[in-house]
Amino acid sequence: MIDQTERIAFDLDGRPVAATVATNRLLIDLLREEFGLLGVRAGCDGGVCGACTVLIDGVPATACLMLAVEVDGRRITTIRGLECADGHLHPVQRAFLEERAFQCGSCTPGMVLLASALLAENPDPDEETIRAWMSAALCRCGGGGAILRAVRRAAAVMREAR
Amino acid sequence: MTAANDIARVRGSFAYAIDFALPGMLHAVLVRSPHPHAEILAIDAAAARVDPDVVAVATADDLAGLDPWQGVVVRDQPLLAIGKVRHAGEPVAAVVARHPAAAARAAGRVVVRWRVLPPVPTIAAALAPDAPALFDQGPPQRFPKGSGAEAWREPARNVLWRFRFRTGDPEALFGRAAHVFTDTYRFPRMSHLPIEPLCAVARWDGMGAEVWCNNQDPFLLRTDLARIFSLPEASIRVHALPAGAGFGAKSYPKHEALTLLLSRLARSPVRLALTWDEMMLTLSQHAAEVTLTTAVSADGTLLARRGLLRLDGGAYADASVIVCEKGAYRSLPGPYRWQAVESVGEVVRTSTIPAGSFRGFGGPQACFAGERQIDAIARRLRLDPVEFRKRNLLRPGEEPWPGETPMDSDLEDGLAAVAGRIGWRGSRAPGRGRGVAVGMKDGGGFSRRSLAVVKLARDGSALVLSGIADLGQGPERVAAVIVSEVLGIDPARVRLAPIDTDRTPHDQGTHASVGAAMVGLAIRRAVEAVRARLIALAAEVIDEASGDVVFEAGMIRRGNVSLSVPALFDRAFGAQGSELIGEGEARNPFDAEAPLGARCGFWMPSFAAAEVSVDADTGRVAVERLVVAGDAGHALDPEGCRAQTEGGAVQGLAQALIEALVFDDEGRLANGTPLAYRMPSVLDLPREVATITLEHGLGPGPHGAKGLGEHAILAVAAAIANAVADATGAEYSTLPITPEDVAATSGSADGVQAG
Numbered sequence: 008m009i010d011q012t013e014r015i016a017f018d019l020d021g022r023p024v025a026a027t028v029a030t031n032r033l034l035i036d037l038l039r040e041e042f043g044l045l046g047v048r049a050g051c052d053g054g055v056c057g058a059c060t061v062l063i064d065g066v067p068a069t070a071c072l073m074l075a076v077e078v079d080g081r082r083i084t085t086i087r088g089l090e091c092a093d094g095h096l097h098p099v100q101r102a103f104l105e106e107r108a109f110q111c112g113s114c115t116p117g118m119v120l121l122a123s124a125l126l127a128e129n130p131d132p133d134e135e136t137i138r139a140w141m142s143a144a145l146c147r148c149g150g151g152g153a154i155l156r157a158v159r160r161a162a163a164v165m166r167e168a169r
Numbered sequence: 170m171t172a173a174n175d176i177a178r179v180r181g182s183f184a185y186a187i188d189f190a191l192p193g194m195l196h197a198v199l200v201r202s203p204h205p206h207a208e209i210l211a212i213d214a215a216a217a218r219v220d221p222d223v224v225a226v227a228t229a230d231d232l233a234g235l236d237p238w239q240g241v242v243v244r245d246q247p248l249l250a251i252g253k254v255r256h257a258g259e260p261v262a263a264v265v266a267r268h269p270a271a272a273a274r275a276a277g278r279v280v281v282r283w284r285v286l287p288p289v290p291t292i293a294a295a296l297a298p299d300a301p302a303l304f305d306q307g308p309p310q311r312f313p314k315g316s317g318a319e320a321w322r323e324p325a326r327n328v329l330w331r332f333r334f335r336t337g338d339p340e341a342l343f344g345r346a347a348h349v350f351t352d353t354y355r356f357p358r359m360s361h362l363p364i365e366p367l368c369a370v371a372r373w374d375g376m377g378a379e380v381w382c383n384n385q386d387p388f389l390l391r392t393d394l395a396r397i398f399s400l401p402e403a404s405i406r407v408h409a410l411p412a413g414a415g416f417g418a419k420s421y422p423k424h425e426a427l428t429l430l431l432s433r434l435a436r437s438p439v440r441l442a443l444t445w446d447e448m449m450l451t452l453s454q455h456a457a458e459v460t461l462t463t464a465v466s467a468d469g470t471l472l473a474r475r476g477l478l479r480l481d482g483g484a485y486a487d488a489s490v491i492v493c494e495k496g497a498y499r500s501l502p503g504p505y506r507w508q509a510v511e512s513v514g515e516v517v518r519t520s521t522i523p524a525g526s527f528r529g530f531g532g533p534q535a536c537f538a539g540e541r542q543i544d545a546i547a548r549r550l551r552l553d554p555v556e557f558r559k560r561n562l563l564r565p566g567e568e569p570w571p572g573e574t575p576m577d578s579d580l581e582d583g584l585a586a587v588a589g590r591i592g593w594r595g596s597r598a599p600g601r602g603r604g605v606a607v608g609m610k611d612g613g614g615f616s617r618r619s620l621a622v623v624k625l626a627r628d629g630s631a632l633v634l635s636g637i638a639d640l641g642q643g644p645e646r647v648a649a650v651i652v653s654e655v656l657g658i659d660p661a662r663v664r665l666a667p668i669d670t671d672r673t674p675h676d677q678g679t680h681a682s683v684g685a686a687m688v689g690l691a692i693r694r695a696v697e698a699v700r701a702r703l704i705a706l707a708a709e710v711i712d713e714a715s716g717d718v719v720f721e722a723g724m725i726r727r728g729n730v731s732l733s734v735p736a737l738f739d740r741a742f743g744a745q746g747s748e749l750i751g752e753g754e755a756r757n758p759f760d761a762e763a764p765l766g767a768r769c770g771f772w773m774p775s776f777a778a779a780e781v782s783v784d785a786d787t788g789r790v791a792v793e794r795l796v797v798a799g800d801a802g803h804a805l806d807p808e809g810c811r812a813q814t815e816g817g818a819v820q821g822l823a824q825a826l827i828e829a830l831v832f833d834d835e836g837r838l839a840n841g842t843p844l845a846y847r848m849p850s851v852l853d854l855p856r857e858v859a860t861i862t863l864e865h866g867l868g869p870g871p872h873g874a875k876g877l878g879e880h881a882i883l884a885v886a887a888a889i890a891n892a893v894a895d896a897t898g899a900e901y902s903t904l905p906i907t908p909e910d911v912a913a914t915s916g917s918a919d920g921v922q923a924g
Binding site for chain 1: 175176178179180181182183184185187188362363364365412413414416444445640641642643808809811812813815816817818819820842843844848849850851852854858
């Protein structure tokens with residue numbers, strides 16, 4: 008069934024990687040199955056829930072709606088890539104912990120990546136902007152309020168540190 | 170306290186059931202019926218079988234020799250359709266292949282010949298005199314119940330179950346009451362859609378079976394698998410892996426037995442993971458029609474309530490029988506003092522998606538109707554809705570009726586808390602309205618037994634073994650708090666072991682908000698047993714004539730000698746180390762006199778107050794502020810209580826204004842994809858959501874703890890609907906309340922909701 012393959016190379020969480028992929032292979036399957044990245048969470052398979060959100064050249068995208076071949080030559084950041092090399096958590100991750108902004112945690116990696124991309128682009132977002140960004144993923148446990156608090160907290164901490 | 174699992178969750182390294190794989194594992198895809206009701210004339214799988222990647226195809230023929238029926242109380246759902254299908258989306262065949270894509274492709278080549286039968290899409294269609302029968306039902310069968318209660322299986326065509334409870338003399342009270350009100354409410358069904366769908370990996374090894382799954386009932390599943398496959402329970406091993414939420418979708422056996430059958434056929438481990446689209450076809454909340462007749466005295470005292478909770482059970486029983494009984498018996502009367510109650514619950518079979526466990530378990534349907542009617546009555550009698558409720562709420566220690574668990578929360582305090590916070594008495598701006606509601610449900614399950622084991626290692630760290638499933642509600646945290654308190658150790662040194670039915674002590678399942686109260690009590694007793702062993706060991710090892718053994722700050726002292734746990738272990742057991750093990754048990758015993766076979770474990774009230782704004786032109790409703798309170802009894806994990814309350818409130822808000830499964834005229838799901846089925850995002854959150862965790866201290870758990878995992882969904886929808894009624898002067902009897910409904914009724918004081 009693998010009719011055609013293509014060789015692709017991209018930056019994955021700060022490291023150059025290469026893979027031979029079927030042209031119909033989804034990015035989510037490549038990242039979860041070949042690279043073992045559990046932090047790319049599988050959810051609705053339709054670009055709605057946002058659990059599989061990754062950053063492509065810093066811009067959030069749902070990996071379930073992308074073909075693996077589309078990321079050739081690009082820079083992919085998953086939740087793993089947000090941590091410092093020494094294992095220190097990103098301020099957004101710390102804020103999610105401090106606000107306990109998760110229950111089951113299925114949406115957490117995607118939410119954290121969304122927030123980090125927002126704060127990289129806009130260090131002091133207003134409430135409307137935060138809500139608009141964070142609506143790109145769904146928390147079925149109903150933790151949206153805590154997620155918003157975590158994003159506000161991370162924004163304040165990161166502004167302080169600048 | 171930051172649990173290790175939390176750090177893994179924010180790092181994206183936490184592994185859920187959906188991440189589990191075995192070497193050589195094959196993948197299954199189901200073939201589903203396009204028809205709501207049809208006879209299966211033939212299944213031709215030849216075109217699927219010739220695919221070199223396909224290993225096995227299963228149909229009803231492969232169920233021979235099994236006891237293939239699943240369901241709670243009534244087992245009427247086959248692992249694969251036998252002879253006919255009763256809802257669109259019902260699995261009729263399964264294809265096992267080396268890759269998921271190959272299985273999906275081959276599944277598309279399975280050809281089924283059908284004889285289409287007339288659909289039974291709604292409760293009304295099912296109860297019509299000429300309705301087609303979905304099952305060849307036997308004669309009505311009466312089931313014994315406790316005092317004042319009766320139940321019948323299949324009392325009428327397409328009626329799966331009828332339950333009735335009666336206390337007092339309703340006829341006399343209705344005859345002499347100053348006011349009697351009858352109202353009917355309609356409740357749609359939501360889909361659970363936890364982010365992680367149902368997923369199972371099964372391995373048949375000839376002698377027994379091993380299953381890895383995200384089912385929250387590993388022991389019930391073990392029992393069911395033993396029955397279905399005629400195996401000893403001891404030869405079946407179930408691993409309940411951490412689940413990416415559930416809300417009821419993962420309770421009671423689901424497709425795990427089918428996955429095991431496929432493994433037996435394919436002679437390899439098989440994985441069957443459903444998609445979101447399939448989750449929407451597998452189980453839903455119950456749609457309901459609720460009719461309440463309520464008698465009120467001239468001075469505004471509630472006298473008697475007669476209620477009918479009619480649930481759309483869909484095609485198969487699943488957990489409908491117990492949802493119906495609990496909803497009718499424990500939630501329909503609500504939190505009030507009655508002189509008489511007559512509650513009837515009925516499950517109607519329709520050719521739609523089976524309905525089953527959903528957070529609240531019959532409570533949301535009953536509470537929406539009950540609290541809407543209480544508000545409507547207050548308005549009709551020109552009484553303040555808060556004062557009217559306060560006058561009639563059960564007081565702490567008061568039995569709702571003779572023989573039932575006395576009220577173990579201060580309901581007036583809860584109502585006052587949310588009403589005060591929303592500013593109930595303050596003036597309302599134009600277009601704004603406020604509403605309150607008090608929901609009621611039991612917690613702790615039917616009669617119940619939970620077991621727990623705590624193992625203390627030489628280094629003073631502790632492992633807890635308990636059957637409480639991790640669905641994200643934070644059981645590891647509750648376990649750590651309980652153990653650390655008794656042993657005086659750092660909660661970070663306590664871990665809740667993964668569930669493995671070979672090793673974990675039995676538990677009747679993660680249901681009915683039992684975690685903190687019942688399982689917590691079992692854990693508490695287990696760790697107290699460990700502590701007793703430690704003290705006995707110290708008495709044996711510390712050769713000090715005088716003084717009792719004292720346990721303080723992680724040290725064991727007798728007289729002048731003080732030892733750490735490692736030092737004590739070394740003296741007692743030598744350099745090889747050992748463990749101290751304690752067992753604990755918590756029970757809610759059978760009680761033949763109790764209507765449902767056991768008194769309620771604890772009451773789980775829910776208090777909500779909402780302020781909404783209504784756009785009179787467009788009918789758009791925005792929830793501006795929401796205040797929700799629940800009674801934790803004693804909050805073992807205050808942040809966890811907050812999260813449960815906030816989460817349930819969002820589900821309640823979605824129920825009120827956003828979410829509903831929509832069916833076409835034949836009962837096929839019309840919005841059965843994640844894109845078409847609207848779910849709330851942060852854009853739907855009110856500007857202000859306040860949660861209050863009450864600690865009335867009257868629960869059965871450690872320090873009076875109770876569960877509150879299900880409370881918030883009970884009251885929020887009614888509070889929002891009551892606020893919309895307050896803003897518009899119209900009564901709303903159907904959820905979700907849409908802009909069309911509001912625009913049609915807005916401004917007419919006597920307005921009746923369209924449709």
